[in-house]
Amino acid sequence: MTMNVRTLAADRRRCELGAFLRSRREHLSPAAVGLPDGFRRRTPGLRREEVAMLADVGTTWYTWLEQGRDVRASEEVLIAIADALRLDAVERRHLFVLSDRPSPEVRSTNPEKLEEPVQRMLASLSGQPAYVTGRRWDILGWNRAATLVFGDYGQLSADERNLMFMVFANARHRRLLVDWEEVARASLAMFRNDSARYVGDPDFERLISTLRHRSNDFNAWWRRHEVLNPLSNIKRIRHPRKGLMVFEYTSFALLDGSDRKLTVYTPLDECRTADKLDALIASVRREP
16 A cells, blocks of 8 residues: 555656646747747747757657656756756756755855845844844844843854854853853754855855864864754843843744744743843833
């Protein structure tokens, strides 16, 4: 029974793949790929033999692929077909999913920023400290509650406004963390897992080199090559005005193809954290 279900699922996936390829082919004009329109096109779009020629594969083999036959395309061939059909990033990912292949990751090195809808979402979380981090764990945006609990990120330079730098090289932030060693070791292991996708990137290399020189703990633990997946956890803060505060924090990936994450801190009943946070927010509202 299990084998039949798997076989049916594989057949259905191949049919979906064939239909997707056919739809992209029919929506692509010959002029868009530098081919003449000709005078005998009975249907819109490219012909199968034209896609096969552009992708440098056999016409018969490509036809089988569109027909949903049991043929397997390598990663290189899928990339060639995606190029031939001028697929965008979302369509390429869909092509690889339907082909049951891991999508090749293209990591952006462009400057990161937050769109206005994300900024507004952060601001709306008035009772929960929250921030968005980028691929290198730079803090890209934050809300008022995060400033009141963790400090004003806007006063930090670009490289200093980074979670790893703050944990290992910012003395004030380190004093905030009651369980500093536990937090630091877990954070480093999660950062190492994320940074593996950017080995050799100059910005990552600069940050890691700086921290290895600034922090003996970072240098020693970095050499252990420990890795850890992101998780939800508890963070205890020793706030300079309100004393002990306890938060549960969770990170969410922004599903836009980037490596940006939203991290939200929920105040717990322990140590009257919610009341303390409300008092901090109210005190700012009373300031002239």
